Amino acid sequence: MSEMPGLVEHVTCLGCGCSCDDIVVAVRDGRIAEARSACPLGSAWFGDGSVPTDIRVRGAAVSIDAALDAAATMLDEARRTLVFLSIDTSCETQRAAVAVADTLRAVVDGVSSSSVASGILAAQRRGRVGATLGEIRNRADCIVFWGTDPAARYPRYASRYAPEPAGLFVPDGRRSRTLVSVDVGDARGPRDADLRLGIPVDRELGAIAALRASLAGRSLGEHPLAGLADLSRTLAAARYVAIIYDAEPGALPPEPGRAESLMALGLELNATTRACVMPLRAGGNRLGAEAVLTWQTGYPMSVDFSRGHPRYRPDEGARALVAAGAVDAVLVVGRPLGLPFAIDAARTVVVGPAATAAACAIAIDTGVAGIHEGGTAFRMDDVPLPLRAPVPGPRVAADVVRDLAQRIAARRARRS
Amino acid sequence: MTDRLRITGGAVYDPANGVDGDVRDVCIENGRIVASLPNDSPRLDAHGMVVMPGGIDIHAHIAGSSVNHARRVLSDERTADPAAAPDLLDAVGRSGTGGTVPSTFTTGYRYAGLGYTTVFDAAVAPVSARDTHAQLDDTPIIDAGFFVLMGNDAYLLQQIAAGERDRARDYAAWLLGATGAYAIKLVNPGGVELWKRNVRAVKSIDDANGLSGATPRAIMETLADAANALGLPHPVHIHCNNLGMPGNVATTLDSMRALSGRRAHFTHLQFHAYAGGADKPWASGAKELIAYVNAHTEVTADVGQVMLGHATTVTADGAVEYLLHASSGRRWVNVDIELETGCGIVPYEYRDAAAVASLQWVVGLELFLLSDDPWRVVLSTDHPNGGVFTSYPELIRLLMDKAYRDERLKGVNQKLLAGTALADGLSREYTLREIAIITRAGPARQLGLTSKGHLAPGADADITVYARDVNVATMFAMPRYVIKSGTLVVEEGQLRRAPATHRLHVRPQYDAAVMRDVSSWFDRYGTIALANYPVAPPRDAPVPVGASA
Ligand code: SF4
Numbered sequence: 001m002s003e004m005p006g007l008v009e010h011v012t013c014l015g016c017g018c019s020c021d022d023i024v025v026a027v028r029d030g031r032i033a034e035a036r037s038a039c040p041l042g043s044a045w046f047g048d049g050s051v052p053t054d055i056r057v058r059g060a061a062v063s064i065d066a067a068l069d070a071a072a073t074m075l076d077e078a079r080r081t082l083v084f085l086s087i088d089t090s091c092e093t094q095r096a097a098v099a100v101a102d103t104l105r106a107v108v109d110g111v112s113s114s115s116v117a118s119g120i121l122a123a124q125r126r127g128r129v130g131a132t133l134g135e136i137r138n139r140a141d142c143i144v145f146w147g148t149d150p151a152a153r154y155p156r157y158a159s160r161y162a163p164e165p166a167g168l169f170v171p172d173g174r175r176s177r178t179l180v181s182v183d184v185g186d187a188r189g190p191r192d193a194d195l196r197l198g199i200p201v202d203r204e205l206g207a208i209a210a211l212r213a214s215l216a217g218r219s220l221g222e223h224p225l226a227g228l229a230d231l232s233r234t235l236a237a238a239r240y241v242a243i244i245y246d247a248e249p250g251a252l253p254p255e256p257g258r259a260e261s262l263m264a265l266g267l268e269l270n271a272t273t274r275a276c277v278m279p280l281r282a283g284g285n286r287l288g289a290e291a292v293l294t295w296q297t298g299y300p301m302s303v304d305f306s307r308g309h310p311r312y313r314p315d316e317g318a319r320a321l322v323a324a325g326a327v328d329a330v331l332v333v334g335r336p337l338g339l340p341f342a343i344d345a346a347r348t349v350v351v352g353p354a355a356t357a358a359a360c361a362i363a364i365d366t367g368v369a370g371i372h373e374g375g376t377a378f379r380m381d382d383v384p385l386p387l388r389a390p391v392p393g394p395r396v397a398a399d400v401v402r403d404l405a406q407r408i409a410a411r412r413a414r415r416s
Numbered sequence: 417m418t419d420r421l422r423i424t425g426g427a428v429y430d431p432a433n434g435v436d437g438d439v440r441d442v443c444i445e446n447g448r449i450v451a452s453l454p455n456d457s458p459r460l461d462a463h464g465m466v467v468m469p470g471g472i473d474i475h476a477h478i479a480g481s482s483v484n485h486a487r488r489v490l491s492d493e494r495t496a497d498p499a500a501a502p503d504l505l506d507a508v509g510r511s512g513t514g515g516t517v518p519s520t521f522t523t524g525y526r527y528a529g530l531g532y533t534t535v536f537d538a539a540v541a542p543v544s545a546r547d548t549h550a551q552l553d554d555t556p557i558i559d560a561g562f563f564v565l566m567g568n569d570a571y572l573l574q575q576i577a578a579g580e581r582d583r584a585r586d587y588a589a590w591l592l593g594a595t596g597a598y599a600i601k602l603v604n605p606g607g608v609e610l611w612k613r614n615v616r617a618v619k620s621i622d623d624a625n626g627l628s629g630a631t632p633r634a635i636m637e638t639l640a641d642a643a644n645a646l647g648l649p650h651p652v653h654i655h656c657n658n659l660g661m662p663g664n665v666a667t668t669l670d671s672m673r674a675l676s677g678r679r680a681h682f683t684h685l686q687f688h689a690y691a692g693g694a695d696k697p698w699a700s701g702a703k704e705l706i707a708y709v710n711a712h713t714e715v716t717a718d719v720g721q722v723m724l725g726h727a728t729t730v731t732a733d734g735a736v737e738y739l740l741h742a743s744s745g746r747r748w749v750n751v752d753i754e755l756e757t758g759c760g761i762v763p764y765e766y767r768d769a770a771a772v773a774s775l776q777w778v779v780g781l782e783l784f785l786l787s788d789d790p791w792r793v794v795l796s797t798d799h800p801n802g803g804v805f806t807s808y809p810e811l812i813r814l815l816m817d818k819a820y821r822d823e824r825l826k827g828v829n830q831k832l833l834a835g836t837a838l839a840d841g842l843s844r845e846y847t848l849r850e851i852a853i854i855t856r857a858g859p860a861r862q863l864g865l866t867s868k869g870h871l872a873p874g875a876d877a878d879i880t881v882y883a884r885d886v887n888v889a890t891m892f893a894m895p896r897y898v899i900k901s902g903t904l905v906v907e908e909g910q911l912r913r914a915p916a917t918h919r920l921h922v923r924p925q926y927d928a929a930v931m932r933d934v935s936s937w938f939d940r941y942g943t944i945a946l947a948n949y950p951v952a953p954p955r956d957a958p959v960p961v962g963a964s965a
């Protein structure tokens with residue numbers, strides 16, 4: 001039997017870092033029938049809203065109480081625990097997970113250390129020039145897509161933020177802006193660019209250095225790439241430049257120096273005009289994990305509580321610690337997919353969406369933040385958005401993690 | 417929980433109620449001050465000690481997107497200042513890191529450890545209000561609120577340019593409620609929008625600079641009037657144009673004159689009190705500025721003292737931070753925010769060997785020492801801009817102890833100090849009563865907090881008990897007891913409890929007709945659905961406004 005679909009409006013999609021919040025979710029029989037306005041990536045992220053609802057300890061179905069007790073025991077007895085903030089969790093859940101790590105004197109890390117660490121470290125060394133997406137949409141008259149066509153992994157970026165929409169200072173939308181595509185090797189920018197520049201992979205940093213030199217009034221160097229002088233002039237003549245690149249792995253050729261070089265270019269452009277550099281980031285509220293870690297510990301990733309206070313260990317993130325066999329228990333909070341380490345089944349607890357799909361000792365299925373659970377998530381530009389819960393889920397991750405935190409704290413209190 | 421408590425035998429400083437060091441008991445029941453208690457109630461012996469209301473910080477940067485950007489960029493400095501979890505009786509203590517911009521838990525614990533129980537974050541971008549509330553939820557012990565940035569909001573600038581003052585007021589009222597804010601904040605009115613347009617200087621408050629009619633004067637007038645018409649507990653809170661520039665005292669005085677007769681709060685006066693400029697060397701403009709403030713009772717202010725040592729400049733005033741970055745060569749963060757405001761960050765150090773830093777230090781002290789009315793000129797360092805809040809005890813010593821101040825004065829760079837009032841010798845020493853005013857009763861009155869900053873029956877039982885010390889910095893750095901909402905949070909100098917906190921916010925009425933216009937603005941220029949913009953209303957009831965205030 002099928003009811004009329006119920007409509008849930010203003011739903012935020014976490015399918016990518018665009019975090020479009022204009023999705024209308026049609027719900028029929030407790031399932032998602034359609035995610036209107038979502039792009040194909042977003043529709044796939046919403047799916048039909050069905051998630052596993054189980055709780056397992058070493059394969060056997062148990063009560064939530066038994067699973068949490070088992071998890072508290074295992075984590076409390078471990079010498080060194082890794083708490084890993086995976087994707088598809090709300091900030092509320094992340095806050096509770098960092099509390100667990102603090103109590104356990106564990107290491108806490110998220111997906112950023114194995115994907116965008118070079119950019120985070122560069123900003124810490126050098127500073128950064130950023131902007132929220134609304135500023136780029138309304139003001140940027142020169143959009144530089146650096147080795148990046150957002151269409152593939154950020155499908156609605158172009159239509160919601162730039163270059164398509166009309167904005168307060170770019171009233172004719174795309175026509176009010178100069179669109180620049182910098183192709184880095186095979187990583188190509190948008191097809192319809194007004195200005196196009198190709199850079200061989202091994203000359204990328206050199207090209208950025210040459211641009212910086214030329215903007216500072218020096219020469220482009222001895223054998224400048226074709227088009228570099230044009231780009232330099234275009235940047236200098238723009239009112240507000242947005243340099244946009246895909247910071248997540250897999251799109252551009254790996255280049256650890258790119259983030260810092262582009263940031264240096266952006267910083268220096270501000271001597272004469274206005275500019276920002278925008279790293280594109282994927283979905284699942286990974287920016288929320290960085291924000292929460294930063295406000296609770298002072299550091300955005302790779303935090304070690306083993307001495308009873310946060311220490312920043314960017315060289316010893318989750319991947320390195322697990323590879324070195326340095327942890328004897330792991331708590332994954334969030335979806336157990338795309339982890340930067342292999343799960344050691346005997347020593348791992350997963351609390352998150354489809355936890356029971358992972359081979360692990362203790363698994364507690366929860367809803368997906370933004371589909372079954374409300375709360376807060378951060379867009380790729382650090383703007384916080386509310387999450388709605390268009391369909392009901394098994395249990396709320398934040399509640400589960402808070403309960404776990406209490407059980408661990410109670411065990412510790414009994415001992416002391 | 418301390419349901420009942422009698423604090424006995426302390427010298428009580430409660431200037432709002434005319435109590436000046438009299439030895440008397442203070443009685444607490446269910447989180448509030450009461451007139452009396454049964455004789456068998458629990459007692460806290462405060463003989464020989466000093467009892468004051470809990471400290472109130474009217475202007476600090478402790479929670480919000482800009483503060484978090486600052487924390488993140490300061491990863492290097494905080495390794496030197498780890499903060500272990502306190503051993504609490506009523507909650508699981510949380511560890512953190514300090515430095516100039518501590519993590520949230522550490523912020524709450526350190527404020528409480530200083531005897532401060534209420535703090536306002538002075539600059540929150542509306543679009544990030546949700547972030548600020550979440551960070552304040554993780555800031556223990558202290559009650560908190562924030563001021564929401566409106567001085568460069570593109571929608572407001574359009575209304576002001578068009579002379580639509582009623583609509584501007586209605587929008588401001590809506591925005592206060594939608595963000596869960598406490599007051600209206602203006603930062604470099606108009607100047608941040610100009611910075612985004614690459615116009616880097618505001619020549620005068622009548623310089624529209626392409627903002628049509630939205631001059632700094634019109635922005636200040638419109639929003640000062642809006643705050644007063646709405647009956648907000650705190651008037652418009654203004655960070656003037658030209659912060660940190662030599663000669664800016666002229667702009668500051670123009671701004672004050674522009675709002676003559678209107679209630680308004682001018683913040684971190686020290687950063688706006690410089691003479692000189694235009695080929696003349698930097699000089700103090702403190703005498704001139706404070707003379708105006710002394711003579712105009714509609715003006716309230718906080719000083720924004722510079723403390724020699726490490727600081728982090730973090731402000732919505734992006735243009736200023738670019739200049740600081742360019743002149744100091746230090747790391748710089750800029751974030752332009754959503755047609756609303758800006759954010760700039762530069763880690764900084766005020767060195768006593770530096771001429772300008774020394775002048776700034778002197779200017780702040782002059783403002784304090786030449787102020788006639790402690791109720792209207794209160795203590796701040798614009799944490800962490802002028803100095804970190806943990807330096808307040810040192811600042812109090814500078815105000816109370818002339819010999820110490822003179823000694824410190826000898827150690828700073830003298831180049832720009834000739835002819836300053838301080839160098840000529842200011843003999844004033846603040847009394848404990850005056851300290852209680854500039855750190856408690858005064859901020860409470862300026863903020864319109866009727867149940868804080870004093871100890872009459874009905875007031876919140878937020879109380880600090882200090883053991884006297886020959887060094888007043890030691891006394892103020894290490895309170896013996898701190899009570900928050902009736903709960904003993906610091907006992908024998910140790911942090912022991914972290915009770916629930918309250919959010920201070922307002923929700924003024926407005927003519928809902930404005931929302932049609934706002935809705936179409938969001939449709940055209942927003943990146944967030946209007947329905948997703950307001951934060952969830954805070955648990956605590958709003959502070960009353962208007963006739964009911
Ligand atoms: S662009 Fe990204 S956030 Fe927007 S609907 Fe597609 S997947 Fe979701």
Ligand SMILES: [Zn+2]
Binds near residue numbers: 475476477538798801
């Ligand atoms: Zn400030």
